[in-house]
Amino acid sequence: MGTIVxxxxxALLTLFIVTNYGLILSGVVRKIGARVGRRHGIRFYQPYIDLIKNYTFRTRITHGIMYYIGPVFRLTGGIGLLLFLPVIYGSPVFDNFSFAGDLTFVLYFQFFGVLGMALGAGESGHPYSALGVSRGLAQTTAxxxxxxxxxxxxxxxxxxxNIHEIVAAQQGSILHWTxxxxxxxxxxxxxxFLAMMGRSPFDVVLAPQEIPIGPPTEYHSALLGVLQLNRAIFPAAKLILFMNLLFGGATNWGELVIKTFFIYMWSVFVGIAYPRFRVDQSxxxxxxxxxxxxVAAILVVKYF
Amino acid sequence: MQTIIENLQKHFQVVSYHQQRENLGFLIASKEVAVGLITHLRDYEGFAHLVLLTAVDWIEDEHFQLTYLLHHPEKKVDLGVRVMISRENAEMYSIHHLWEQARTYQRELREMFGINFPGSPDVDKPFILEGWEEIPPYRRDFDTKEYSEKTYFPRPGRETHDPAEYMKKKLYPNE
Amino acid sequence: MGKEYIEKRTVISPEGNPIEVDPLKDYFCDAAPKSCKSASGIIEKFANWARSESLWVLGFGTGCGAIEMRPLMTPRFDAYRFGIQWRPTPRQASVFVISGYLSVKTLKRVVRSYEQMQNPKFVVALGSCTINGGMYWDSYNTINRLDHYMPVDVYIAGCMPRPEALLAGFDKLKHIIREGRGEGANKYAENFDWYKGNQKKIIKDWDMPDYNW
Structure with a gap:
């Protein structure tokens, strides 16, 4: 009993740290994007203010139960993904609920939020939402x-x-990384990963200039706040997933921050350099x- | 340009012709001939492009002047066909069968001047003004200032000056 | 004429049952807005600070002044550093910038968009056209005073005001919000009948519910 508590x-501690890290990271990344465009850009803590502001809206309207559940599903997708990842390798505190088959689980779980969003946005009845969802699902599937x-x-x-074992296999030297x-x-x-992060070449689904902002068209106030929170947690969780799978995991927070930051930069640089794809193109x-x-990766692993 | 007019005079009664520039001329046609004349210009003379269709309210002479401005893409000349129609029963034959886009012009003229074009598609639908109840606003007997003051809650304290007088006083106070 | 889309009608469902459809009742909720109480003391102060530092502008260019808002996104003026960001839908926006003159036809859309925004919402009126009609003061189709149709928090005078003036206006708006005077939405709810009456006087072709949320 004591151990599970x-x-x-x-896990809550991990969640807290990762949420803050995700919020700051999204602010910093937008700042970098602005600096590339020779602007000052937002303040790096702007995501926090936006979040507070959205939670302090006084009115909200509803379109039905699914409309409420959509953002909750989305947030569950983000938090769930994080909870089944070993965040810090070898640390008993930040190991979370990693278990034997978690790789498959994680793979399916990241789709969970998108589907929840599809249900919620569908209920809002806004045609742009439905269009955005179908575009998003098509791109995610591809x-x-x-x-x-x-x-x-x-x-x-x-x-x-087991992600834990995959990380363990990569320890020792930089050349052991996947x-x-x-x-x-x-x-x-x-x-x-480029499309997973939803940055430029593949951000047609959520881009404000496109069919207005895609699935969350109708979402506002606290409901939008939930989505925003997820947009901080989900990328951070995905970064940690990729770090674990490909870049040898992290044995302390400093290593995690450095590695995930540079993994994120990969999608940021591609995003800043390349214009947007349409969904059919992507x-x-x-x-x-x-x-x-x-396919080649599978064949190489199997036969060589 | 001159040859075109001479050609025209063989077929139609062209009332008056006025050459504005080397590549721009206006002629006045009667209401009954106008559509035939424009069809001829389009199909035989090569004025393939309807540049605009607009109206002027000559309230003193009690008629509207419709101007069909046509463009010749090869010779690069423009020809305006002016048609005078009476203000009392403002009605003109539609030319939407010649140029599809003329229906939009005709809708606008119907709304802004109250000139009817029977047979033009959607001519009765509101174009810009939604739910307009007064006389059409581009007719010159419509007092837009009075209407605005009556309708739009003018903010008190607005001063109006005659620009000429005011600037004279400002710039040359001693004269 | 041409208003079949808001009239009551009967449609046949795929199963063959007739269904009564009343678009104004079924597709919209027309319950009048309610005035919302603000939280008390330090919580409200904190909330107001957050609201003032995160102004999400509804991207609705109503008149010629819309061209003055675009430079604010560019490196030269860069309003993002003041927490001003643009949102594409009224649901998510909190500041409505009325950029210049409003024709009656635009006013109708503006009213709908304004009502779809959520409670602490602020209106910045740009240019002299919104104050007293500006150079269109005697036009048959542009309104003269915006504050007869919706509560306005900040006016920015000029024809047109430069982007610097806009930034100054946003700064003023921030002060107003921080002092807790940015209660336009509540004012609108309290004087709903007066605002609605003025709107209906102008918009002859009223084919929407009285309130669109």
């Missing part, structure tokens, strides 16, 4: 293929579906080279 408390192939290649390579032991899988997954792109790289 401490475990939950530890992006999942190379990602899944890459993850399967890792599973074949390490003979395990990035160097299985570069094809790493490339396929990093290409999927789907076609993912069915092309990234998919082939993913």
């Amino acid at each position: 401490t475990k939950i408390l530890y 992006m999942e293929l190379p990602l899944t192939l890459g993850v399967l290649a890792l599973a074949v390579q390490y003979h395990t579906l 990035l160097f032991t299985n570069p094809l899988a790493a490339i396929a997954m990093m290409l999927s 789907v076609r792109w993912y069915f092309g080279i990234p998919l082939l790289i993913g």
